Amino acid sequence: MSDAGQKPTSIEHVDLDVLEDTLSFYIRTMNIAVSRDLDERLDGLDVARGTGKITTLLLVDSHPGIRPSVIAQLIMKDRSAMGRLIEQMIDHDLLVRQTSASERRAHELFVTTKGAELAAKIRPIVTKQSKDFFSFIAEEEQAQVMDILRRAYRKMIGMK
Numbered sequence: 001m002s003d004a005g006q007k008p009t010s011i012e013h014v015d016l017d018v019l020e021d022t023l024s025f026y027i028r029t030m031n032i033a034v035s036r037d038l039d040e041r042l043d044g045l046d047v048a049r050g051t052g053k054i055t056t057l058l059l060v061d062s063h064p065g066i067r068p069s070v071i072a073q074l075i076m077k078d079r080s081a082m083g084r085l086i087e088q089m090i091d092h093d094l095l096v097r098q099t100s101a102s103e104r105r106a107h108e109l110f111v112t113t114k115g116a117e118l119a120a121k122i123r124p125i126v127t128k129q130s131k132d133f134f135s136f137i138a139e140e141e142q143a144q145v146m147d148i149l150r151r152a153y154r155k156m157i158g159m160k
Contacts, residue, residue, distance in 0.1 A: 034133060041129050046092045047122060052077055052085050054122060057111070060095055061119035065108040067100075073157055094118060 008014045019025040035051070042048035047057055052075045059071055072082035086109065089095045094115035100106040111119060134142055154160070 037133050038126070038129050041125050042122065045122065046089075046094055046118060050085075051075075052082075053089065054126060056085060056089060057094060057115060057119050058123070060109045061111045061116055064110050065100075067106055067108060068097075071109070076157065089115075 006013065016025070038054075039048050042054075047053040055075050056071050059074065060066055068082050068086055069079075071077075072079060075082075077085065086095060086097065090097060092114075093112050096110050096112055097107050098110065100108050137145070
């Protein structure tokens with residue numbers, strides 16, 4: 001709490017209340033900061049702004065024929081949100097959707113030439129952005145955080 005009667009005039013005068021010891025607060029604010037930084041680096045590219053486009057493009061590029069439902073589970077999007085995301089990427093000529101030959105009700109996703117070129121272009125940007133953004137944290141500590149977050153992510157999506 002701030003001193004009685006004093007109104008905060010800068011961030012140094014603000015007590016974060018219970019948020020100070022709440023992991024979710026730091027994760028949410030880090031997500032905002034990381035997303036803003038990445039969007040700046042990807043400015044003008046079809047995957048800037050919004051969530052899920054980079055992951056979707058990279059997964060489809062790495063796994064031709066992947067089903068939208070698998071990507072939705074990996075990026076924790078509901079069916080309708082995933083559908084909108086895919087439609088947007090199809091409209092930007094990054095992906096194509098085909099009916100599965102083995103299961104007529106299922107769809108499979110493939111990158112277009114433009115999508116493959118964009119995936120190749122953004123991989124080093126994404127990698128460099130992560131290294132640059134967290135450069136103030138020692139590599140050993142980054143490895144520890146990555147291990148913890150990777151385990152938490154896998155548990156949340158039901159992956160072993």
